[in-house]
Amino acid sequence: MRLRFPSHHQTMGERFDFYRQSDEDILGALTDLGSLQIDRLCHEARQLAATFEGLTPRGLAAREGWRIVEETVLIGDHTGAGIELMGECDFFPGRPAAIMINRTGIERVSRLALRSVGTFDDAWFHPPSLTDLTISHELYHLLNRAAGDRVSELAAHVFARAFTSSPFSPLLLHALLQQDRADRSRN
Ligand SMILES: [Zn+2]
Numbered sequence: 001m002r003l004r005f006p007s008h009h010q011t012m013g014e015r016f017d018f019y020r021q022s023d024e025d026i027l028g029a030l031t032d033l034g035s036l037q038i039d040r041l042c043h044e045a046r047q048l049a050a051t052f053e054g055l056t057p058r059g060l061a062a063r064e065g066w067r068i069v070e071e072t073v074l075i076g077d078h079t080g081a082g083i084e085l086m087g088e089c090d091f092f093p094g095r096p097a098a099i100m101i102n103r104t105g106i107e108r109v110s111r112l113a114l115r116s117v118g119t120f121d122d123a124w125f126h127p128p129s130l131t132d133l134t135i136s137h138e139l140y141h142l143l144n145r146a147a148g149d150r151v152s153e154l155a156a157h158v159f160a161r162a163f164t165s166s167p168f169s170p171l172l173l174h175a176l177l178q179q180d181r182a183d184r185s186r187n
Pocket of ligand 1 (some may be wrong): 137138141147148152153156
């Protein structure tokens with residue numbers, strides 16, 4: 001399965017509009033998954049999120065005994081391309097699981113988003129909210145002991161959106177982080 005990310009020439013307004021659509025519509029546009037598979041993936045991720053209603057992302061991590069570690073930059077190599085990640089998780093057997101958060105990446109995405117936030121409430125783009133979204137995404141991987149393949153990536157985004165009641169898909173943050181890196185490498 002390939003991901004078809006929208007063009008880098010999209011304006012920020014177009015980008016925000018794209019990622020505020022339903023997860024079903026976003027995944028329909030970005031992937032070649034069939035609509036039944038998308039519906040099932042979204043349903044299961046939201047159902048899992050609903051079982052933790054009333055807990056915060058940090059609260060759920062603490063309850064499970066999972067550490068949260070703040071990094072300065074986080075480069076992932078799942079794709080072999082070495083892209084910057086918002087977060088990552090570690091669940092090797094024999095040591096406590098951990099969630100790594102890209103602190104400086106979150107701050108850069110926050111600054112970029114707040115310049116062009118449009119009709120969204122600013123509060124969604126302050127670092128604490130972005131951190132909650134990122135932690136939630138990684139919680140999905142730890143709960144399912146699955147990361148790295150694209151289906152679990154997409155499900156983790158749906159889970160994070162539902163768990164935090166975010167008005168946009170956290171796939172937006174990934175797009176903004178890569179945009180920020182591209183902008184900085186040009187300057
Ligand atoms: Zn992930």
